[in-house]
Amino acid sequence: MDLPTLAAVTLLGAIVGLDMVSFPQAMLSRPIVGSTVAGALCGNTTAGLVVGVLLECFALETMPFGASRYSEWGPASVAAGVLAALPGRGGEPAQFAAPFAVLAGLVTAMLAGQTTVWLRRFNAASAARHRDAIAAGDATAIVGLQWSGLEVDFARAGVVTLAFVVVLVPVRNALELH
Numbered sequence: 001m002d003l004p005t006l007a008a009v010t011l012l013g014a015i016v017g018l019d020m021v022s023f024p025q026a027m028l029s030r031p032i033v034g035s036t037v038a039g040a041l042c043g044n045t046t047a048g049l050v051v052g053v054l055l056e057c058f059a060l061e062t063m064p065f066g067a068s069r070y071s072e073w074g075p076a077s078v079a080a081g082v083l084a085a086l087p088g089r090g091g092e093p094a095q096f097a098a099p100f101a102v103l104a105g106l107v108t109a110m111l112a113g114q115t116t117v118w119l120r121r122f123n124a125a126s127a128a129r130h131r132d133a134i135a136a137g138d139a140t141a142i143v144g145l146q147w148s149g150l151e152v153d154f155a156r157a158g159v160v161t162l163a164f165v166v167v168l169v170p171v172r173n174a175l176e177l178h
Contacts, residue, residue: 001042001086001169008041009082010162016074017157021116022150029074031055031105038081048081051101055080058106072112075161080105082165088176100175104168112160119156123149 001009012034019028027033032052039048059073083101126145127134133141 001082001165005041006162006165009038009078009165010158012037012041013075013078013161013165014154014158016078017072017160018150018154020072020074020157022153029077031059031073031077031080034074034077035081035084035105038078039085042082042085043087044085047084047098047101051080051084051098051105052077054098054102055105055109059109069117070113071106071109072116072157072160073109075112075157075164076105076109078161079108079164079168083168083172086169086172088173096175097172100172104164104172108160108164108168112164115156115160119149119153122152 016029016034019026032049032055035052035055036045036049039045039051042048055073055077059071059077062070062073080101083104084097086097088097123145126148130138130141130145134145
């Protein structure tokens with residue numbers, strides 16, 4: 001994978017991760033969207049779509065109510081779309097790429113879900129540090145907390161995407177049989 005594609009995929013993961021909870025909540029974080037767009041960025045939209053549809057079947061069972069813990073499907077689906085779409089040895093579709101991508105996407109979603117717990121704790125600690133300013137209605141403090149939360153969530157999702165792509169693409173390539 002070349003550097004511009006890796007950067008584009010990381011940016012996509014950051015955007016879909018931000019969409020999950022923070023902003024704009026426009027359904028960009030759904031696996032069918034993230035995986036398909038990642039597949040397109042890597043040159044194989046169909047492989048991304050197939051993996052996205054399969055992951056969407058699992059994600060439909062997720063009911064994100066209140067402070068419940070749930071899987072982080074956005075960055076996971078982007079990573080899975082990359083795994084499915086990147087060509088294998090010789091430039092042909094990689095054998096077993098889709099099943100590996102779905103399995104990796106499921107594991108990634110569970111592990112990445114923990115990062116949302118850390119994000120909530122960070123946001124709560126930030127709000128606690130500014131409790132008096134918030135209680136006084138200080139608009140600067142409130143807007144600053146909002147921007148801080150958005151920036152940290154964007155960075156979190158981008159790092160999660162980048163980490164899993166960087167780790168899982170070599171694993172997929174090592175498992176490829178020819």
